[in-house]
Amino acid sequence: MASDEGVTGNSRVTVFTMFGVVLGYATHHLDRRRLGEVAIVGPLTPGVEWGRLWQMARACERNTAGEKELAQWVLTQATRAFVCGSDRVAQFQEREWRLEPGGRRVRFDATYANRDQLWTGNLTVKGLASAQTAERPTLYTV
Structure with missing residues (x-):
């Protein structure tokens, strides 16, 4: 589902x-x-x-x-980076972020990787250096 709403938060960021x-x-x-039931993933580059x-x-x-399987793939990659630290640039316990309007939101049929939904879009995280x-x-390129 497409999203016309942006959202801001202050939470753990990988x-x-x-x-x-x-x-x-x-x-x-x-x-x-504060269960963290929504995963927020987006490009910072x-x-x-x-x-x-x-x-x-x-x-x-x-x-x-399908869309839900693709969303699970995205969440799996983000979870891998959080848990294993592979390809991790930074990890913050508490950081402000903003997901811009116009992304995609997917609700899982059952909780996946401790999340009920994945919201993707253009993301900014406060305080990151260029x-x-x-x-x-x-x-590898895609």
Whole structure:
């Protein structure tokens, strides 16, 4: 589902690279319980739009994968960076971020990687240096 709404938050943020693009992964809470039931993932590299994330998923998933399977692939990559630290640029326990309007929101049929939904879009994270968001050299491109 496309989203016309932007959202801001202050939560845990993981900054990581994939295929040379720097991405951010944050959690969002829908109520005061602060469960972090929404995964927020988007590119931080200047000039890279959120659709590139879905292109990566489409290129790496099977040809017949639907939107929810592609969303699970995106969340798996973000979770991998958070848990394993692979390709991690930075990790913040508490950081302000903003997801711009116009991204994509997917609700999972069941909780996946401790999240009920994935929201993607153009993301900004407060306080990142340009060196942290610059595109990285990579052997693989998508």
